[in-house]
Amino acid sequence: MKRHQLLKVEGLSLRFGGLQVLNDLSLSVREGQIVGLIGPNGAGKTSCFNCLTGIYQPQGGRVFFDGKDVSHLPTHRRARRGIARTWQNLGVIDSLTVTENVMLAQYQRAGYSAMAGMLGLAGTWHRERELRRDAAEIVEYFGLEAVADERTGELPYGVRKTCDMAMALATDPKLLMLDEPASGLSPEEALTLGATLRELRDRLRLTILMIEHHVPLVAEVCDYVYVLNFGKLLTEGEPEAIQRHPEVIAAYLGGAAAEADEPDDDTVTLPAASEPPKWPLTAEGGSHGTA
Amino acid sequence: MGAFFALGIFQGAVYGLLAVGIVLVYKAKRVFNFAQGEFGGVAAFAAFYLVVNLGLPYWVGIVGGLAAAVAMGLTVERVIVRPLESASRTIMLVALVGVALFTIAIIVLLGQPIPRVMPPLMAGTGLNILGAGILPQQLILLAVLAVLAAAMAWFFKTDLGLAVLASSQDTRAAQVVGISPVAISRLVWGMAALLGGIAGLLYAPVGIFTPGFMTLTMLVPAFAAAVLGGMTSLPGAFLGGIAIGVVQNLGIYLLGQQLKVPGAAELGVFALLMLVLLIRPQGLLGKEA
Amino acid sequence: MATATMTFARVKVQRRFGLLLRVTIIVALLALASLPLVLGGDVWAQRISRAAIYAIIGLSINTLTGHAGQISLGHQAFVGIGAFTAAFAATRIGLPLGFGLAAGALAGMATAAIVGMVALRVTGLYLALVTLAFGLTAETTIFNWREFTGGGAGAFAPRPEILSGDRAFALLCLGVLALVLYADWRLVSTKAGRALAAVRNDERIASTLGINTTGYKLAAFSLSGLAAGLAGGLFAHWNQIVQAMDFEFQVALVWVLMTVVGGLRSRLGVVLASAFFALLPLTLPNFLAGLPWQPPFLNEAVYHVLPPFIVVVMLLVVLRFFPGGLGQLLRPATRWLTKGGKR
Numbered sequence: 001m002k003r004h005q006l007l008k009v010e011g012l013s014l015r016f017g018g019l020q021v022l023n024d025l026s027l028s029v030r031e032g033q034i035v036g037l038i039g040p041n042g043a044g045k046t047s048c049f050n051c052l053t054g055i056y057q058p059q060g061g062r063v064f065f066d067g068k069d070v071s072h073l074p075t076h077r078r079a080r081r082g083i084a085r086t087w088q089n090l091g092v093i094d095s096l097t098v099t100e101n102v103m104l105a106q107y108q109r110a111g112y113s114a115m116a117g118m119l120g121l122a123g124t125w126h127r128e129r130e131l132r133r134d135a136a137e138i139v140e141y142f143g144l145e146a147v148a149d150e151r152t153g154e155l156p157y158g159v160r161k162t163c164d165m166a167m168a169l170a171t172d173p174k175l176l177m178l179d180e181p182a183s184g185l186s187p188e189e190a191l192t193l194g195a196t197l198r199e200l201r202d203r204l205r206l207t208i209l210m211i212e213h214h215v216p217l218v219a220e221v222c223d224y225v226y227v228l229n230f231g232k233l234l235t236e237g238e239p240e241a242i243q244r245h246p247e248v249i250a251a252y253l254g255g256a257a258a259e260a261d262e263p264d265d266d267t268v269t270l271p272a273a274s275e276p277p278k279w280p281l282t283a284e285g286g287s288h289g290t291a
Numbered sequence: 292m293g294a295f296f297a298l299g300i301f302q303g304a305v306y307g308l309l310a311v312g313i314v315l316v317y318k319a320k321r322v323f324n325f326a327q328g329e330f331g332g333v334a335a336f337a338a339f340y341l342v343v344n345l346g347l348p349y350w351v352g353i354v355g356g357l358a359a360a361v362a363m364g365l366t367v368e369r370v371i372v373r374p375l376e377s378a379s380r381t382i383m384l385v386a387l388v389g390v391a392l393f394t395i396a397i398i399v400l401l402g403q404p405i406p407r408v409m410p411p412l413m414a415g416t417g418l419n420i421l422g423a424g425i426l427p428q429q430l431i432l433l434a435v436l437a438v439l440a441a442a443m444a445w446f447f448k449t450d451l452g453l454a455v456l457a458s459s460q461d462t463r464a465a466q467v468v469g470i471s472p473v474a475i476s477r478l479v480w481g482m483a484a485l486l487g488g489i490a491g492l493l494y495a496p497v498g499i500f501t502p503g504f505m506t507l508t509m510l511v512p513a514f515a516a517a518v519l520g521g522m523t524s525l526p527g528a529f530l531g532g533i534a535i536g537v538v539q540n541l542g543i544y545l546l547g548q549q550l551k552v553p554g555a556a557e558l559g560v561f562a563l564l565m566l567v568l569l570i571r572p573q574g575l576l577g578k579e580a
Numbered sequence: 581m582a583t584a585t586m587t588f589a590r591v592k593v594q595r596r597f598g599l600l601l602r603v604t605i606i607v608a609l610l611a612l613a614s615l616p617l618v619l620g621g622d623v624w625a626q627r628i629s630r631a632a633i634y635a636i637i638g639l640s641i642n643t644l645t646g647h648a649g650q651i652s653l654g655h656q657a658f659v660g661i662g663a664f665t666a667a668f669a670a671t672r673i674g675l676p677l678g679f680g681l682a683a684g685a686l687a688g689m690a691t692a693a694i695v696g697m698v699a700l701r702v703t704g705l706y707l708a709l710v711t712l713a714f715g716l717t718a719e720t721t722i723f724n725w726r727e728f729t730g731g732g733a734g735a736f737a738p739r740p741e742i743l744s745g746d747r748a749f750a751l752l753c754l755g756v757l758a759l760v761l762y763a764d765w766r767l768v769s770t771k772a773g774r775a776l777a778a779v780r781n782d783e784r785i786a787s788t789l790g791i792n793t794t795g796y797k798l799a800a801f802s803l804s805g806l807a808a809g810l811a812g813g814l815f816a817h818w819n820q821i822v823q824a825m826d827f828e829f830q831v832a833l834v835w836v837l838m839t840v841v842g843g844l845r846s847r848l849g850v851v852l853a854s855a856f857f858a859l860l861p862l863t864l865p866n867f868l869a870g871l872p873w874q875p876p877f878l879n880e881a882v883y884h885v886l887p888p889f890i891v892v893v894m895l896l897v898v899l900r901f902f903p904g905g906l907g908q909l910l911r912p913a914t915r916w917l918t919k920g921g922k923r
Contacts, residue, residue: 053788054787055784055787055788074787074792075784075787075788076786076787076788076789076790076791076792076793079787079788079789079790079791080790083788084788085788087785091782091785091788091789092785093777093778093781093782093785094781095777095781096774096777100774100777103771103774104774104775104777104778104789105789106771107771107774107775107789107790107791108789108790110770110771112770112771114770114771114772114775114796114799117766117767117769117770117771117772118763118766118767118770118772119763119766120762120763120766124766124770128769128770131771167789171789171790
């Protein structure tokens with residue numbers, strides 16, 4: 001069975017002043033695939049995500065989602081079509097509790113208008129209870145029930161990262177875009193994450209596009225990999241082929257030496273004092289000391 | 292019409308002085324100083340007290356007024372700005388609005404909200420240029436501006452001046468010159484207060500003044516001037532002030548005198564401010580948005 | 581007061597031990613709060629109306645600054661336009677009071693929406709500047725437009741027969757305040773409240789969750805203008821005459837500061853702080869006159885600036901020691917009384 005292209009990007013180009021961040025980048029993601037986007041620091045991976053979600057307006061190129069051109073849609077309209085993402089520096093709202101964050105992510109399927117909610121019309125109370133119940137289910141699935149009523153701003157990095165993931169899923173997306181889901185995880189946890197991503201893909205019929213540095217995870221979980229370097233597509237292919245590709249190896253080594261900064265404020269903000277983050281997607285992952 | 296034009300240039304120069312103070316603070320602290328007008332208010336009232344109430348010579352009034360303004364600037368820096376360094380910029384803005392209100396309240400408490408007339412610096416009828424009577428007062432203003440411009444041009448070429456200008460982008464620049472960020476912060480607020488004080492002293496003798504006159508009538512045009520200059524350019528802010536002064540007075544002439552629209556001056560400034568913000572938000576001389 | 585009514589509703593759902601005690605305390609507090617209205621005669625009825633009007637203004641600013649994270653230093657324009665519109669509707673068109681108030685609210689909303697549309701193209705600090713400039717312009721231009729506002733003489737806004745009594749009018753003001761509080765409560769408890777929290781904290785995150793951030797900011801402006809216009813209409817009929825000098829720019833600044841002192845996003849804090857600053861100019865002269873020692877510099881004019889003076893001192897204390905305002909101080913008590921959420 002030939003699966004159709006969920007996401008198709010043609011000739012994406014992005015400049016900041018004189019800096020060419022993305023240069024004629026094309027890629028595509030088929031429905032049900034897990035696709036990796038890798039490359040050294042400063043290769044333009046997060047900028048690419050920002051173009052796909054409409055946060056940056058690229059100077060050139062087009063983005064098709066589910067067969068339709070979404071290049072000129074604002075971010076929130078793209079999100080409503082089923083694009084969800086997580087953030088390197090976490091997409092949680094610190095002043096809200098974990099449950100409220102998940103309910104925030106359910107925004108698109110609240111099923112009533114903001115005005116009706118403000119007037120307190122009869123249906124909204126009922127829907128709010130349903131949303132809360134759904135949110136509780138999601139919170140439980142991610143093993144966050146112990147901290148469900150804590151403000152996310154007061155929680156350790158790992159828990160907030162899980163909350164970010166829970167939020168992305170609560171939007172009920174077709175395409176899930178993950179920005180370094182394994183950053184801050186131990187190697188074992190990263191491999192567990194791989195299993196979880198596959199489970200999510202199969203159970204929720206998701207398509208996943210992920211930025212990741214952790215090569216074993218990419219090799220294990222991805223069906224297809226794109227390699228970016230200096231805003232250009234270096235190569236693409238199956239993970240096994242990519243791992244042996246001499247240019248990829250060179251780019252990674254060279255990139256590590258050059259230490260180029262991504263022209264983007266989405267740098268990893270891992271507080272030094274935070275607890276060793278856990279990925280609590282596994283059965284025993286739910287026991288956080290924060291309760 | 293010529294009279295309005297000349298008046299516009301004079302008023303614009305005072306706006307420009309305030310605007311330069313606003314830009315200075317903005318460059319260093321990334322905050323809009325809503326208390327800038329009241330530096331002038333404090334200077335004007337202190338000078339009035341010394342000259343009229345105590346009968347001291349005029350130059351004592353000027354020195355005392357400027358000293359009061361600088362003292363206020365340093366106090367604001369110590370009591371408000373530094374403790375709120377980590378607060379959001381909205382909170383800082385609200386606090387500076389509070390400073391302006393507080394100063395007005397203090398002036399009223401100490402001096403009653405009655406209108407005052409400051410004697411002009413120099414008596415005499417003056418010259419007739421463009422059909423406008425140019426008073427000696429205004430000639431003094433021009434001289435003061437020339438001296439100030441030269442002094443500032445010199446100052447911002449020195450290492451210290453460059454460190455002040457660079458302090459918002461790069462705290463290392465200050466350390467290279469061997470000055471602590473705290474000293475830079477004090478210097479910025481002191482200079483902004485001095486500029487505000489000069490503006491107040493120049494503007495007070497023009498007509499009657501009441502507590503809050505600087506904030507009420509001068510602050511928004513001064514901000515408009517700063518925005519016109521791009522919020523980051525000191526000469527731009529000053530030229531913006533002149534432009535605002537002229538537009539405002541032409542507005543008064545065209546809308547107010549000819550068409551009888553109330554509040555023509557405010558309307559003119561508001562329209563210009565909106566135009567700049569919507570069409571060219573980086574200002575006429577600004578480099579960054 | 582009405583906050584307590586709402587928390588009462590929330591408490592009822594909970595049915596836990598201690599419920600009776602909490603209900604008793606809330607009822608007792610409400611009864612205590614209503615004492616001035618019952619026993620205070622017309623003087624206190626007038627004061628309570630003013631307090632309620634200020635509370636609506638505080639909640640209006642809270643909608644914009646607290647919920648949407650935008651700032652307005654020109655709120656006196658929205659309130660003033662509401663007031664003049666209500667007065668115009670009452671005397672020139674002869675509309676009944678309810679329609680006049682609605683017209684005032686809509687006028688406030690329309691003005692705020694227009695300002696918002698323009699102002700949202702600029703951000704943060706520039707927004708403060710634009711609203712300040714707009715307020716000053718409205719003050720000198722619109723409010724001095726003789727046909728609409730009666731110029732300096734002011735516009736009359738008589739009350740209808742049924743509301744001519746001060747107590748009846750106070751009940752009307754409290755009723756409107758209750759409605760505004762209810763709307764605010766439902767707003768923050770439903771999807772719009774969560775969306776606004778996201779918009780306030782990080783617009784990029786909000787938009788990737790499908791939230792139209794510009795739409796929400798504009799809606800917050802409009803809602804804020806609606807409440808401000810409504811308060812203006814009530815003010816017109818409270819004073820029965822509206823003058824341009826009622827809406828000086830200092831008033832708007834005091835309103836913003838008073839809302840921050842009350843505590844952004846704290847309904848109870850905003851209502852209490854607003855009521856305090858509404859009553860201050862009315863009760864302060866009597867209070868000072870009753871002191872055994874008279875400070876030498878006191879006179880009529882000074883009473884005019886004491887409220888701004890006090891609000892600024894309170895603001896500085898609040899910003900330094902408890903940034904959440906009065907609401908933050910009261911939170912342990914309110915949390916115990918409601919045993920509800922964390923807010």
